[in-house]
Amino acid sequence: xxxxxxxxxxxxxxxxxxAIASEFVAQGHRVAVTARSGEGPEGSLxxxxxxxxxxxxxxxxxxxxxxxxxxxxxxxxxxxTRDTLLLRMTEEDFETVVDTxxxxxxxxxxxxSKGMLKARFGRIVLxxxxxxxxxxxxxxxxxxxxxxxxxFARSITRELxxxxxxxxxxxxxxxxxxMTAELPEAQQAEYKxxxxxxxxxxxxxxxRVVTWIAGDDAGYISGAVIPVDGGLGMGH
Ligand code: NDP
Numbered sequence: 001x002x003x004x005x006x007x008x009x010x011x012x013x014x015x016x017x018x019a020i021a022s023e024f025v026a027q028g029h030r031v032a033v034t035a036r037s038g039e040g041p042e043g044s045l046x047x048x049x050x051x052x053x054x055x056x057x058x059x060x061x062x063x064x065x066x067x068x069x070x071x072x073x074x075x076x077x078x079x080x081t082r083d084t085l086l087l088r089m090t091e092e093d094f095e096t097v098v099d100t101x102x103x104x105x106x107x108x109x110x111x112x113s114k115g116m117l118k119a120r121f122g123r124i125v126l127x128x129x130x131x132x133x134x135x136x137x138x139x140x141x142x143x144x145x146x147x148x149x150x151x152f153a154r155s156i157t158r159e160l161x162x163x164x165x166x167x168x169x170x171x172x173x174x175x176x177x178x179m180t181a182e183l184p185e186a187q188q189a190e191y192k193x194x195x196x197x198x199x200x201x202x203x204x205x206x207x208r209v210v211t212w213i214a215g216d217d218a219g220y221i222s223g224a225v226i227p228v229d230g231g232l233g234m235g236h
Contacts, residue, residue, distance in 0.1 A: 002215035005123075006030045006069045008061070010051055010108055011078030013038035015177035016127065019203030020075055023211045032064040032071075034078070051078045051104030054111075061111050070115035073214045076105040077127040079145075081179060083138045094141040101145035105152065109167075113160065122165035123214040126153050127206075128225070130173045130233040146171075150225055157223035166222035168213050173229025174200040197230030 007024045011017040012033025018041055024031045025043040033040030034049035034057075045067055049060035064071060079101045082093040105126055116122025131139055132146030149169055156167035174180055174191055180200060183191075192198055206228050212218055213226060227233050 002027070002217070004029055005072040005214070006032075006064070007073040007075070007214070008032045008034070008064055008071045008108075008112070009040070009075040009077055010034045010049070010104070012040040012044065013046070015179065016172065016175055016203045016206050017075070017077040019207040020077060020210045023204065023207035024073075024214075027211055029073070030068040032068055034060050051076075051107060052099050054107050057107050057111055065115065070119055071112050072116070072119065072121055073123040073125070074108060074112040074116075075125045075127065075210060075214070076108050076149075078104055079127065081139065081142050083142065085138055086140050089141060097141040098145045098148075101142070102148045102152070105149060109152075109156065113156075113165070116165050117160070117163055120164050122160070122163070124153070124156060124165065124167040125210050125214055126167065126169045127210075128169045128171045130171050130227060130229040130236075132171060133225070133236040134233045153225075154223040161222055166219070168218075168221060168223070169225045170206065170210055170213065171225055171227045171229065171233065172201065172206045173227070173232040175203055175206055176200050177203060195230045195232045196234070199230065201228060201230060 007029045009021045012021040013035035021033045021044050022041040031044040040046045047060040047063050049056045126149045128146040128149045131143045153167040153169045209228050
């Protein structure tokens with residue numbers, strides 16, 4: 001097992017974030033989650049934060065640092081969709097998604113980087129999506145926000161790599177969570193027909209890749225985009 005670390009997962013109250021936090025707890029790490037509502041898994045510390053609000057992030061980080069120590073592993077997972085076709089998409093639909101998925105990641109990474117630089121250790125994991133590089137009709141806002149995380153992680157790698165801070169992107173395909181449950185059944189069937197593995201993934205299948213990329217065995221990987229998509233995005 002990897003050395004025990006202090007881990008913070010944003011949006012850890014449900015879905016993929018909850019599964020990621022559970023997996024880190026199961027592997028013996030000190031785990032905190034940010035949540036706007038609800039609670040993280042048993043054994044984790046829940047702190048309130050909205051990733052669109054820097055002051056709430058700063059307050060949440062300060063609590064985690066006081067209770068568990070400086071954050072060594074950061075998983076920027078909180079994300080939203082506002083799907084609609086380009087011609088119908090409002091500027092607000094676009095900005096809300098970018099503010100949460102991209103600027104939200106910037107806010108938490110910036111706040112975490114201070115402690116990581118001091119410690120000369122950090123593992124940053126950004127939860128993107130297969131559609132970031134594959135594209136998706138009705139998701140220009142979401143795909144743009146998720147694609148941008150790649151340039152973000154690679155720039156962090158160039159800027160902070162020499163301080164033993166890695167930054168990687170995980171690009172899940174379709175995962176069984178509230179986000180995909182909202183899709184009409186016919187659409188879910190159509191998506192499955194295009195996935196080489198012919199099924200959606202469980203949140204745990206994403207979580208185990210996240211704990212691995214943040215763990216000691218993956219210490220020389222940085223700036224990578226790791227698909228967890230059943231082959232859907234091959235070559236993208
Ligand atoms: P869910 O919709 O199940 O959960 C989203 C999480 O993000 C919730 O914890 C939610 O908190 C949190 N969140 C949203 N907005 C904010 C905000 N402004 N501040 C703080 N937290 C916020 O999503 P998933 O678990 O499915 O997705 C998690 C991540 O994985 C997202 O980044 C998503 O884009 C990505 N992803 C998901 C895929 C899927 O198939 N499900 C596929 C590819 C990527 P609250 O409960 O308070 O709303």
